[in-house]
Amino acid sequence: MEKLNSFIAKGFVVFMSIITLFPFVYMILASLMTFQEATSIPPTIFPEVPQFENYSVAMEQAPFAKYFVNTVFVSTVSTIGTLITSILAAFAFVKLEFKGKDMLVLGMAALLMVPYEVTVFTNYQTIAQMNLLDTYSALIIPSLASIFYIFYLKNYLTSVPISYYKAAKVDGCGDLEFIVRILIPLIKPALFTMAILSFISGWNSFLWPILVTNSTDMRLLSNGLSSFATESGTHVHLQMAASTISIVPILIIYLVFRKQIIRGVVKSGVKG
Numbered sequence: 282m283e284k285l286n287s288f289i290a291k292g293f294v295v296f297m298s299i300i301t302l303f304p305f306v307y308m309i310l311a312s313l314m315t316f317q318e319a320t321s322i323p324p325t326i327f328p329e330v331p332q333f334e335n336y337s338v339a340m341e342q343a344p345f346a347k348y349f350v351n352t353v354f355v356s357t358v359s360t361i362g363t364l365i366t367s368i369l370a371a372f373a374f375v376k377l378e379f380k381g382k383d384m385l386v387l388g389m390a391a392l393l394m395v396p397y398e399v400t401v402f403t404n405y406q407t408i409a410q411m412n413l414l415d416t417y418s419a420l421i422i423p424s425l426a427s428i429f430y431i432f433y434l435k436n437y438l439t440s441v442p443i444s445y446y447k448a449a450k451v452d453g454c455g456d457l458e459f460i461v462r463i464l465i466p467l468i469k470p471a472l473f474t475m476a477i478l479s480f481i482s483g484w485n486s487f488l489w490p491i492l493v494t495n496s497t498d499m500r501l502l503s504n505g506l507s508s509f510a511t512e513s514g515t516h517v518h519l520q521m522a523a524s525t526i527s528i529v530p531i532l533i534i535y536l537v538f539r540k541q542i543i544r545g546v547v548k549s550g551v552k553g
Contacts, residue, residue, distance in 0.1 A: 305528070312336070312522040319518040335522040342519065343512070345526055347498060348505035355420045355490075355501060356483030362425035363479045364472060370426075371434035372460055376446050389428050398488075405492050419493040420501070424483060430475050437471040438464075473541050477534065484531050502527040 311319050313331040340346065373379070374386060404423050413419040441464065449459045465472065487503040494500060500508065506527050510520050 305532075308521050308528070309525050311518060312525045314518050314521075316516065316518050319521065320515070332518070335518055336526065339509070339519045339522040339526065343505060343509045343523065344497065345502070345505060345509075345523065348500050348502045348527075351417075351498075351500065352484055352502045355417065355424075356480045358417075358421050359424035359483045360476050360479040362421070363427050363430055364475060366426040367430040367434045367475065368460060368465070368472075370431045371438050372456070372464065374431075374435050375438040375441075376443065377456075389431070392428055393432070401489060401492065404489075408493055414493050415495050415499050417499075420490055420499070423489065424486075427479070430479065433475065434468070434471055437468055441467055470541065473538070477538050477541070481531055481535065 307326070310327060312335055313333065314325060314328040314335075315332055318325040318328055374382065408414060408419045408422070413422070445463060445467075446459060449463060454462070485503060486501065487507070490501045491504045491507070494504065497505075497508075506523055509523050
């Protein structure tokens with residue numbers, strides 16, 4: 282009976298994996314098809330002759346290289362900013378004592394319940410009043426802090442004994458020096474996980490960039506891909522090639538660092 286249950290469980294996992302992965306696999310296969318193959322009914326699964334030139338044609342019809350550079354730059358700067366603000370805020374909540382700390386933590390926890398779409402238009406008005414629309418600053422500033430990552434790191438820091446901090450203070454170590462020389466090396470797994478997840482989030486960002494950018498030079502990959510899908514019309518094979526160009530790099534990053542991500546999440550105690 283146990284063997285039967287194990288077989289059923291494994292079969293279910295395999296079946297769901299196929300369902301989950303098939304759209305991505307078909308996207309890559311369709312990116313190598315001709316227009317006729319990509320639009321044929323019934324659908325063609327495998328291209329008769331791989332059309333690798335679809336990628337070069339897609340790159341010629343839209344400046345995906347520029348979109349790629351913009352996305353890498355914005356995601357990297359946003360990730361660094363998120364790490365810095367999260368470390369400082371989490372350290373203050375866990376290791377420091379100050380008036381109103383409990384109320385501040387409670388208020389920030391309540392803000393986690395507020396949907397992102399509710400705040401996005403307020404942020405847009407703020408950016409517009411600062412005359413930052415269609416700039417890198419507009420894309421980066423709202424992403425420099427994250428309440429979720431502050432609480433993620435806060436849970437992780439509770440595992441660091443307070444005696445480390447007290448001993449460092451006795452030795453004349455300042456707070457910033459303690460963070461840089463002692464705390465950061467101790468929480469590298471959590472920081473690594475935060476960096477990867479934050480970078481992926483920035484890479485996949487769509488709503489905010491499309492609101493605050495107008496020119497082609499400021500588009501990110503997600504927005505450039507959406508515009509390309511509209512401009513290329515019925516050229517499904519080119520749309521699939523462009524989608525592959527934008528998705529495959531981030532999939533590679535996740536597959537390479539998946540163990541570190543899982544390890545950091547497990548150690549932090551964050552669930553859900």
